[in-house]
Amino acid sequence: MKIAFDKIINHLKTQGFVFQGSEIYGGLANSWDYGPLGSELKNKLKSCWWNYFVKRNKLNVGIDTSIILNPKVWIASGHLGNFNDPLIDCKSCKSRFRADKLVEELYVDINAGNLNYDELESFIKENKISCPKCKSFDFTNIRQFDLMFKTFQGPIEDDSAKVYLRPETAQGIFVQYKNTQRALRKKLPFGIGQIGKSFRNEITPGNFIFRTREFEQMELEFFFSPNDTNNWFDYWLKKVQDFILNELNIKKDNFIVREHDKEELSHYSNKTVDIEYEFPFGRGELWGIAHRSDYDLSQHQKFSGEDLSYLDQESGIKFIPHVIEPSVGVERLLLALLCDSYCEEKLPNGESRIILKLPKKLAPYQIAVLPLQKQQSELSVKLYEKLLLNFDATYDESGNIGKRYRRQDAIGTPYCLTVDFETEKDNCVTVRDRDSMEQKRVNINDLSNYLTNN
Numbered sequence: 001m002k003i004a005f006d007k008i009i010n011h012l013k014t015q016g017f018v019f020q021g022s023e024i025y026g027g028l029a030n031s032w033d034y035g036p037l038g039s040e041l042k043n044k045l046k047s048c049w050w051n052y053f054v055k056r057n058k059l060n061v062g063i064d065t066s067i068i069l070n071p072k073v074w075i076a077s078g079h080l081g082n083f084n085d086p087l088i089d090c091k092s093c094k095s096r097f098r099a100d101k102l103v104e105e106l107y108v109d110i111n112a113g114n115l116n117y118d119e120l121e122s123f124i125k126e127n128k129i130s131c132p133k134c135k136s137f138d139f140t141n142i143r144q145f146d147l148m149f150k151t152f153q154g155p156i157e158d159d160s161a162k163v164y165l166r167p168e169t170a171q172g173i174f175v176q177y178k179n180t181q182r183a184l185r186k187k188l189p190f191g192i193g194q195i196g197k198s199f200r201n202e203i204t205p206g207n208f209i210f211r212t213r214e215f216e217q218m219e220l221e222f223f224f225s226p227n228d229t230n231n232w233f234d235y236w237l238k239k240v241q242d243f244i245l246n247e248l249n250i251k252k253d254n255f256i257v258r259e260h261d262k263e264e265l266s267h268y269s270n271k272t273v274d275i276e277y278e279f280p281f282g283r284g285e286l287w288g289i290a291h292r293s294d295y296d297l298s299q300h301q302k303f304s305g306e307d308l309s310y311l312d313q314e315s316g317i318k319f320i321p322h323v324i325e326p327s328v329g330v331e332r333l334l335l336a337l338l339c340d341s342y343c344e345e346k347l348p349n350g351e352s353r354i355i356l357k358l359p360k361k362l363a364p365y366q367i368a369v370l371p372l373q374k375q376q377s378e379l380s381v382k383l384y385e386k387l388l389l390n391f392d393a394t395y396d397e398s399g400n401i402g403k404r405y406r407r408q409d410a411i412g413t414p415y416c417l418t419v420d421f422e423t424e425k426d427n428c429v430t431v432r433d434r435d436s437m438e439q440k441r442v443n444i445n446d447l448s449n450y451l452t453n454n
């Protein structure tokens with residue numbers, strides 16, 4: 001059953017996952033803050049990615065580069081010049097849109113990214129597409145809109161001090177490719193991963209945290225020899241799917257794999273495959289896997305004058321490595337994970353419950369300690385403090401036990417431990433499973449084992 005998007009957004013807000021940015025000042029358009037549970041989940045999602053793609057992969061290492069880079073980086077990468085969207089304004093109500101999205105929202109089978117500006121304008125006129133806000137047909141011509149966020153470095157605000165906030169984390173990796181390869185004495189093939197903020201002055205951000213102007217990316221740049229006969233593209237495409245299915249437990253039916261056709265490719269890409277997720281508002285890009293060839297390193301070699309080639313010790317041949325890049329937005333992946341795990345269930349007693357069926361290791365709290373009655377509070381607090389040393393735990397003694405179970409289900413806590421009047425005598429608590437609602441008596445001394453092995 002498809003759940004209404006508003007319901008999920010409202011749930012995430014009331015449960016402390018995501019708040020509107022600057023809310024007490026009326027908000028700032030399309031900016032979102034992460035509350036205690038959202039930031040915990042986000043941190044766990046990032047470390048899950050980092051473990052899978054960086055730490056537990058024998059070929060890869062990770063780095064952390066600056067948000068503001070030398071502006072020449074963006075000339076070399078092609079972002080200054082190529083990184084723009086088709087902007088169109090409604091003359092009547094002055095609303096601003098991305099012309100390609102205006103078309104695609106009504107004609108889902110049309111890939112408007114393939115149309116040039118003249119073709120897009122004609123399509124809008126011929127098909128009598130009107131302004132989604134005021135229904136007027138009176139649009140401006142399409143103009144190019146630069147997505148780079150600009151600012152000034154230092155006290156003087158002139159052209160020589162102009163710098164940009166990075167629109168992707170990838171370029172920091174390319175710029176530090178040589179240092180990383182030398183310092184770690186890495187041999188090809190190897191990858192460099194990075195997690196960090198990126199900024200894009202999107203014309204039409206929206207759909208909650210799906211498209212924002214400030215977001216985080218998790219990117220891997222995997223370098224290999226052009227003579228390497230392994231199919232690294234397919235290798236990383238499979239890895240990404242394995243991560244989505246087996247680390248995040250996202251359902252197979254909820255995403256598809258789609259290859260870009262030639263006209264849709266970014267300026268740097270030879271081949272791109274997107275994983276697209278069925279969000280409640282429609283299908284959208286989740287994760288891109290791109291073959292960037294030797295484009296970026298060659299460009300940086302040309303513009304910086306530094307030799308970025310790799311010397312193959314065995315053959316004595318020098319070449320510029322090629323690159324496969326799996327790239328995903330943290331918030332977009334978080335949104336897919338939350339939509340996928342949100343469910344509503346009818347209970348045998350006629351009541352219903354909301355559950356976030358998050359993978360156990362990612363849930364903000366792994367355990368909730370609940371005293372059955374106030375008399376067990378002291379013992380429960382002691383147990384809670386002990387568990388906090390090794391687990392992400394929370395404590396709740398307000399309301400009846402049924403309500404407390406519902407509260408924990410709603411935030412995805414896999415286990416509730418209930419301390420009751422027997423606990424003092426038998427040193428056991430009742431452990432309730434979030435998904436099956438099954439209850440088991442477990443000795444406190446065996447809890448650690450039980451919780452880590454279930």
Ligand code: GAP
Pocket residue numbers: 167168169170200202209210211212213214215217219285286287288325327328329330331332333
């Ligand atoms: N380095 C390649 C690159 O940045 P991209 O397709 O522009 O490629 C990669 O972005 C991923 O970053 C997307 O698949 C998406 O998950 C995320 N992303 C891009 N723009 C975003 C935005 N405005 N808000 C949230 N996530 C975004």
